[in-house]
Amino acid sequence: MKYLALYNYWIVVIIMMAGFYIMIARHNLVKKIIGLGLFQTGIFYFYVSLGKVDGGTAPIFVESLEAQATVYSNPLPHVLILTAIVVGVATMAMGLALIVRIYEKYDSIEEDEIKAIERQHWQENNGEFGISLTAPPTASS
Amino acid sequence: MLSAHLPAFIIVLPLMAGPLCVISRHSFISWLIALLINIVVVFMSVAIFFQVSDEGVIRYALGGWAAPTGIEYYIDTLNATLLVLITIISLCTLVYSLPAVDREVAKHRHYLFYTGWMLCLTGLLGIVITGDAFNVFVFLEISSLSMYMLIALGSERRQALMASFRYLMMGSIGASFILIGIGFLYAATGTLNMIGLAESIPNVSDSRTVLVAFSFITLGLLIKAAVFPVYSWLPNAYQYAPTAVTAFLAGTVTKVSLYIFLRFFFQMFGSDYSFGKLLLGEVLLPLSVIGFFVMSLVAVFQTDIRRILAYSSIAQVGYIMAAMSMATHEGVAAAVVHIINHAFVKAALFVAVGCILYRLGNAQVTSMGNLIRLMPWTTSAFIVAGLSLIGVPLTAGFVSKWNLVNAAIDIGWWSIVAMVLISSLLAIVYIGKVIEAFYFQSASEEVSNGNRAIKDPPLMMLIPLWTLIIISVYIGINGSVVVDIANVAAQQLLNGFGVSLETVNTVVTGSSK
Amino acid sequence: MNPLLALLPPLAAIPFILFFGERHKNLRELSIFIAGFVLLAINISIYQDYLEHQNVTSGSLNIFQGLTLELYAEPIGILFALLASFLWVVTTLYSIGYMRGHHERYQTRFYICFAVAIASVMAAAYAGNLLTLFIAYEAITLSTYPLVTHEGTEQAKRAGRIYLGLLMGGSIALLLPAIIAIWWLTGTLDFVAGGIIPADLMNPMWMTVLLALIVFGTGKAALMPFHSWLPNAMVAPTPVSALLHAVAVVKTGVFLILKVIVYIFGFNTLQQTGAASSLVTVAAITILLSSMIAMTKDNLKARLAYSTISQLAYIVLAALLANSVAVKGAGLHIITHAFGKITLFFCAGAIMVALHKKMISEFDGIGKQMPYTMAAFFIAALSIIGLPPLAGVWSKLAISEGAMVANEIWVVGVLMLSSLLNIAYLLPIPIRAFFAKSSEPNQATEIREAPLTCLMAIAITMLGCLVFFFWPGPVLGLLALVR
Structure with a gap:
């Protein structure tokens, strides 16, 4: 039961890994972005649950003494993650904007199709030979 | 006392310049704004550098909130030097970018280019200057996001889009890992201030939380710095970004990640913990050695000069990592020396390639024919910088290699010495290949057709190029400039922060006028 | 006189060479001559300064942590600098005739690289520490690379790659x-x-390893098996082969070894530990083996190249014997071999310019067409072999004496055997030229010598071989100052 008590971390791990898997395994660029979003959301949950103190209430200071709680949750991780959420949103916007442009240029958002287009393009320009030990050969049009 | 607030201004000014560029919506005016701000920032960084070397470490409390509560900027010799380095490289490449961007980026996006540049500069300076772990993440993302955009602006070549997207995916994973790591550190210690962390980590060094934090941060930084197995974002990004961006990127971005590496693992975690207890050196050393060896070998087989240089960059990061993994004073100093020297040299090389690209339209080795006569200033700059990459004496590269090899001999790592020297020979091959093409290849079709006059690029591009070259040669002749700084920096890094979090009275608070 | 000044004349000539370019050839070459004479004068005055107070030094430039760049005149260096600067003037005289007669392209680039190479040789000759010498060494490699690949053909490019790769x-x-x-x-x-x-610094075996690293690492000394760049570099124009690949470049290599043995290891250390003795064998093998290879070569320049390899090994061997007599022999051999070999190369180039012949098998009867050239060739060959009354005899004598001092009698045998081999590969050439019947039936018999400037250069260097036999005093006096 000791491990189940930390259920919040289990949730975080599962969400993060699901997102990570999508990022790696899917070839569709939009799905990759979705994976990234899921991955980052996992981190957000992690930070949010980090600040929770057992029995603590929302960290709001009130004037009247009887309404004051003795235990507050730690607000700092929540504040931090607000920043990270903003960064995440910006990243996602950036990624989606890129995908729009990629779609305009390649007519596709499938990574393997784009690679195939590039390879074909490169071979037309350079012929079959040409050495590249890594990375698919890409053209410099 | 304005000078007391320089650490804040140096961040705020470029940050403000970004929106100003957007408002201007004009190509030249936005460049002018960026340029002016950049010049001011150069002077500020130099002023901060002298302030640090005269009066010692600066601790600046942002907004008047002293350390445990607020965010603190912490400046010692290492990051003061890096501030100067980043601003100078940014200035040189920015001057160069005016004609280059004109050719490589669509006219109506120019103002966005300079906006992105200023934001990226903000991010880089912020990473270097801050003394707060979470702040590092925020600035890292500011610089990365603007860098994705800058790379994608090279979209006259559509591959830039994919390169940028791939970098975005890898970069976000790296940054997220760092974020997780910082979260765990906070969970274990309850502070985000680097000095505070350095104080608290020894008390909890047995906890698994710190171990997890450590590994996440390591992995994230390795991705960001493009260390050997996780470098795949780099070659395409370097090849397809606008050339000014590539020069800026190569000179600064990976170097800044390496800086975080130094700061976190030597000073924050402490080298006893990261290298003594967790054996980080044993993990990094094989990676870095394979990295510089294999990547130099791969560079030999590339046909595009930008790709050659990109793989060479990964190899150079390998040298720096190898030096770090020694975890001795000499090793760390050698790493710092090479961070500085390589930044100038690689920026110069990419600017030179940009100049060739500007006239020639491509950077294939096979098209370089006869350039030594057509573009003597550009090619000779390339050759000088290339020699520095090899490590020929009287160039900056020699100072680096000498320190690296000396550090390796000092702890008896003779095999590393041999590997470094052999991979230098590979550098002769891949640089020699380009130089040989300059000299002997018969002129390519583009050149001989005479569609475009092939000659040296305008002075706007040559002056920054030669400024970078002269700096690197100067370091080669008078290496003590850099070596002395590196020794001081290494000493500071290995001795920890040497101050405690609570010594507020020495802190310059934002409200004191 | 500050040794730094010796770097100036060749470098100062470059803007003039560039400015006059191909349009004013005479002015271009005049500026090189002026630079050459100024350089010679500077070197002579450094020589006199040294004889007076033996402390001729430049300021030092600190790179970092005590690594400095410094120029400092000492006897072997002065000798080397005098030699190189004198022969530079002569070679320039020769190149004028050769380059124009051969209609070489890119003559301006040629002269510029040549000047840079000479400046680097000066830096090497006056190097005050090993780092400076190493830097000058690399600078010579880099500045001569464009000279080796001058023709731009596939063969030249290949030679250039080997050149850079090995050196x-x-x-x-x-x-x-x-x-x-x-x-x-x-x-x-x-x-x-x-x-x-000091002798007790480390195990003699490690000392040998260290010395071997230096001796083999100095590719310019062309010790086998690191010699193959030299025959390949013969694709360069003949003045380059003559001055650089028979004198300046290769001598920088042996000079470096000599300096390291005299001033870094010191005679005492090497004598006490015997660290050099196994390397002496390598040098001896190189002497014999390359002489034998030389016999099989039909291309004259290639044969001379292998002869050079063998003669360089003499100097390395003498240095490795590590006593003052042998080192005196080494210093002498740098001079005498230089005059002999440069004459031979000049002759080879003259034959190429006048008759367009490169192969020894085509030389039958050319003595009638080029009597002066072939006579000079004969005399220089005798000097290389080491017969009186020519300079070569002194150096061979001194090296043999050094071998006896070092108690390595077998080395004397090697030297004698090698002299016989020298005869076998050098003398047939003039004999063939003068006495063999030409295979071409209607070969012209009138004299067709190379341009006058070429002949003048040949005459000067050939006379040098004679002069040093009768008048070795100053050289010996200088070498006696080596401590």
Whole structure:
């Protein structure tokens, strides 16, 4: 039961890994972005649950003494993650904007199709030979 | 006392310049704004550098909130030097970018280019200057996001889009890992201030939380710095970004990640913990050695000069990592020396390639024919910088290699010495290949057709190029400039922060006028 | 006189060469001559200064942590600088005729690289510590690379790759680690009389390894098996082969070894530990083997190249014997071989310009067409072989004497055998030229010599071979100052 008590971390791990898997395994660029979003959301949950103190209430200071709680949750991780959420949103916007442009240029958002287009393009320009030990050969049009 | 607030201004000014560029919506005016701000920032960084070397470490409390509560900027010799380095490289490449961007980026996006540049500069300076772990993440993302955009602006070549997207995916994973790591550190210690962390980590060094934090941060930084197995974002990004961006990127971005590496693992975690207890050196050393060896070998087989240089960059990061993994004073100093020297040299090389690209339209080795006569200033700059990459004496590269090899001999790592020297020979091959093409290849079709006059690029591009070259040669002749700084920096890094979090009275608070 | 001044004339000539370019050839070459004479004058005055107070030094430039760049005149260096600067003037005279007669392209680039190479040789000759010498060494490699690949043909490019690969590769992979090791062991790289490495510093075996790294890493000394760049480099125009690949470049290599043995290791250390003895064998093998290979070569320049390899090994061998008599022989041999070999190369070039012949098998009867050239060839060949009354005899004598002092009698045998081999590969050439019947039936018999400037250069260097036999005094006097 000791491990189940930390259920919040289990949730975080599962969400993060699901997102990570999508990022790696899917070839569709939009799905990759979705994976990234899921991955980052996992981190957000992690930070949010980090600040929770057992029995603590929302960290709001009130004037009247009887309404004051003795235990507050730690607000700092929540504040931090607000920043990270903003960064995440910006990243996602950036990624989606890129995908729009990629779609305009390649007519596709499938990574393997784009690679195939590039390879074909490169071979037309350079012929079959040409050495590249890594990375698919890409053209410099 | 304005000078007391320089650490804040140096961040705020470029940050403000970004929106100003957007408002201007004009190509030249936005460049002018960026340029002016950049010049001011150069002077500020130099002023901060002298302030640090005269009066010692600066601790600046942002907004008047002293350390445990607020965010603190912490400046010692290492990051003061890096501030100067980043601003100078940014200035040189920015001057160069005016004609280059004109050719490589669509006219109506120019103002966005300079906006992105200023934001990226903000991010880089912020990473270097801050003394707060979470702040590092925020600035890292500011610089990365603007860098994705800058790379994608090279979209006259559509591959830039994919390169940028791939970098975005890898970069976000790296940054997220760092974020997780910082979260765990906070969970274990309850502070985000680097000095505070350095104080608290020894008390909890047995906890698994710190171990997890450590590994996440390591992995994230390795991705960001493009260390050997996780470098795949780099070659395409370097090849397809606008050339000014590539020069800026190569000179600064990976170097800044390496800086975080130094700061976190030597000073924050402490080298006893990261290298003594967790054996980080044993993990990094094989990676870095394979990295510089294999990547130099791969560079030999590339046909595009930008790709050659990109793989060479990964190899150079390998040298720096190898030096770090020694975890001795000499090793760390050698790493710092090479961070500085390589930044100038690689920026110069990419600017030179940009100049060739500007006239020639491509950077294939096979098209370089006869350039030594057509573009003597550009090619000779390339050759000088290339020699520095090899490590020929009287160039900056020699100072680096000498320190690296000396550090390796000092702890008896003779095999590393041999590997470094052999991979230098590979550098002769891949640089020699380009130089040989300059000299002997018969002129390519583009050149001989005479569609475009092939000659040296305008002075706007040559002056920054030669400024970078002269700096690197100067370091080669008078290496003590850099070596002395590196020794001081290494000493500071290995001795920890040497101050405690609570010594507020020495802190310059934002409200004191 | 500050030795730094010796770097100036060749470098100062470059803007003039560039400015006059192909349009004013005469002015271009005049500026080189002026630079050459100024350089010679400077070197002579350094020589006189040295005789007076023996402390001729430039300021030093600190790179970092005590690594400095410094120029410092000492006897072997002065000798080398005088030799190189004198022969530069002569070679320039020769190149004028050769380059124009051969209609070479890119003559301006040629002269510029040549001047840079000479400046680097000066820096090497006056190098005050090992680092400076190493830098000058690399600078010579780099500045002569465009000269080797001058023709731009596939063969030239290939030769250039081997040239860079062996010289630079060797120096970075072997020489540099040795230098770093010396630095690490002793904390200094200065040339100090008597050496900086004490005999008990390390195990003799490691000392041998260190010395081997230096001797083999110095690719320019062309010790086997690091010699193959030299025959390949013969694709360069003949003035380059003559001055650089028979004198300046290769002599920088042996000069480096000589300096390291005299001023870094010191005679005492090497004699006590015997660290050099196994390397002496390598040098002896190189002497014999390359002489034998030379016999099989039909291309004259290739044969001369292998002869050079063999003669360089003499100097390395003499240096490795590590006593003052042998080192005197080494210093002498640098001079005498230089005059002999440069004459031979000049003759080879003259034959190419006048008759367009490269192969020895085509030389039948050319003595009638080029009597002066072939006579000079004959005399220079005798000097290389070491017959009186020619200069070569002194150096061979001194080396043999050194071998006896070192108690290595077998070395004397090797030297004698090698002299016989010299006869076997050098003398047939003039004999063939003068006495063999030409295979071409209607070959012209009238005299067709190379341009006058070429002949003048040949005459000067040939006379040098004679002069040094009768008048070796100043050279010996200078070498006696080596401590």
